[in-house]
Amino acid sequence: MNQETTRGLTLIAPPFGYAFALLALPLVAVLVLSFWSQDYLTIDRGFTVANYVEAVSDPIYRTLMGRSLLIAGAVTLVTVVLAFPVAYYVSFRVAPRHKSLWLFLITIPFWTSYLLRIFLWKVMLGFNGVINSALTGIGLIDEPLTFILYNANAVVITLSHAFAPFAILPIFVALEKIDRSLLEASRDLGETAFTTFFRVTLPLAAPGVVAALLIVFIPTVGDYVTPAQVGGPGGLMIANMIQTQFLALNNAPMGATLAILAMLCVTVVALAVVWLSRRLAGGGAR
Amino acid sequence: MTDPLIRLRGVNKYYGDYHALRDVDLDIAAGEFFSLLGPSGCGKTTLLRTIAGFEGVSGGSVAIGGRDMTRVPPNKRPTNMVFQSYAIFPHLSVAQNVGFGLRKRSDLNDDARRAMVADALDMVGLEGYGGRAATALSGGQRQRVALARALVLQPKVLLLDEPLSALDRKMREQMQEELIRLQRHIGITFILVTHDQEEALVMSDRIAVMFDGAIAQLAEAEDLYRRPVDQRVAQFIGVMNFLPAAVAADSVDAPGLGRIPLDAVGVRARANDAPTIGFRPEAVTLLFPGQDAPDRVTDATVAEVVYYGDMTYYDVCLDGTDAKLRVSMRNVYGREVMEIGQRTRLAWSPGAMVLFT
Secondary structure (H helix, E strand, C coil): CCHHHHHHHHHHHHHHHHHHHHHHHHHHHHHHHHCCEEECCEEECCCCCHHHHHHHHCHHHHHHHHHHHHHHHHHHHHHHHHHHHHHHHHHHCCCHHHHHHHHHHHHHHHHCCHHHHHHHHHHHHCCCCHHHHHHHHCCCCCCCCCCCCCCHHHHHHHHHHHHHHHHHHHHHHHHHCCCHHHHHHHHHCCCCHHHHHHHHHHHHHHHHHHHHHHHHHHHHHCCCHHHHHHCCHHHCCHHHHHHHHHHHCCCHHHHHHHHHHHHHHHHHHHHHHHHHHHHHHHHHHC | CCCCCEEEEEEEEEECCEEEEEEEEEEECCCCEEEEECCCCCCHHHHHHHHHCCCCCCEEEEEECCEECCCCCHHHCCEEEECCCCCCCCCCEHHHHHCHHHHHCCCCCHHHHHHHHHHHHHHCCCCCCCCCEHHHCCHHHHHHHHHHHHHCCCCCEEEEECCCCCCCHHHHHHHHHHHHHHHHHHCCEEEEEECCHHHHHHHCCEEEEEECCEEEEEEEHHHHHHCCCEHHHHHHCCCCEEEECEECCCEEEECCCEEEEHHHCCEEEECCCCCEEEECCCCCEEECCCCCCCCEEEEEEEEEEEECCCEEEEEEEECCCCCEEEEEEECCCCCCCCCCCCEEEEEECHHHCEEEC
């Protein structure tokens, strides 16, 4: 081993050790745990796939997993669709010297704690909450709306708000990177401002949009605080069940199994998104 | 020129308080190779973008092909542009870039479009490159793609915004010749923006020299070089030597040159400040020992020698002045290049002088 290699290895050793101890080892532990089983108070260390069989066959797990993916998908869609115009506005309409101020303003709501924001949404969406009082007050509705709290809708609303900047920022960066003369070239070649958006701006912003999709989707599938607080019984997600398995039901192996399956689902969806975007973008160059 | 293809009348453009274009009147004929030449910030690119439709005007009118286009957006104008950065779409292939503007043409089917793209690539010397990713091209190739992309739409006017400035010297000279050939071949109007006077002289039928948002002089290349309207233009186009001049009733006095009758001076032009007499480096010669001159001769000393192979540039001091004057001489086989400090004689004639008053 020459000196250069030794130096390189020395340099990456601490972060590598850190990543190994705090990411790889726990993952392996969860994976191993998922193939064991709970025997009342002790853990039976015999290898078994019984947990997996149960997880796949019991409809409660399937329902929760499916609902998690659906809610996360809805959150992702809502967040990215709402984030794009914001990012577009900041990138294309705001004067360059005001852009950082705008980005700063966008992050302000995130100075308060995550939990606090969830409680604030409860206040907003509740039976006697801000939205219902306001709507009843101006006479738009007679009865308070009940579909906006303690169900899946509430989870989608709360999470979409929570992840907005994570979607705005990557899209903003992608839009900033677009050479403005490309838009002029498109106009020059006969496209209107509207068609230029679809033929030039959107395809070039695609990497940012894909990043936003993944950044929002991956953590929301596994979120459990928001569904526990505003989801009600119909808004619970797979992570709530994992928590229940580990803590309330004292069945760590089953929880580990569900965690592994949830990870697999996320991986499959993420890979599908990346593959799809590659195909759409790559269609151009070949 | 009875019916110009492009007619600008009283075009003014303000950016806030900044007056970018000042009362520009301009007629450009069909089939002309026209250049807008000037230092950076003179408004030449703004003028080009006004013709393309990217910049609205604060006052005045723009007509193309006899139709008023002052308020017409760029996608509805019969002009196409080659951008300084080329603006090649990075998400599309070469063929898709070239065919970008053809998609609007509903009178064409896919085969016709493909054929037109292939022809356009052929024309710029990129046959067979259609399938490549646009990002995998060199600077010169991008330039050609940008050219093909604009020309495939058969515009009435092709606008070129400093298209050669990003290329190295060899490539630039090659592209200059190709552009000239292409323009003669297809016969459409080219309007070139450049800050490179040599490029403008080499390529254009006519040149408009711009300073501070206004056209200072509009002329053919040779006219521009030989008969500049003022000192600024003379200084910007090529090299000119300047000496302060004292103008009397029928003669002019310049230090080192002596008295010259006014009616013998070749060209009269406007002075931007004090009266000045000027001449081009190649309009005079240095005499080697034993040579004689038909007209006037002034003693001088060689102060600097810049050897270019085929040419040598000498800076000489005329006896009785401090001013260094540049003289360019073609090198002749078998004759030594002069040395610094060597005594020499400057041969000149009043007819080669330009008087700025």
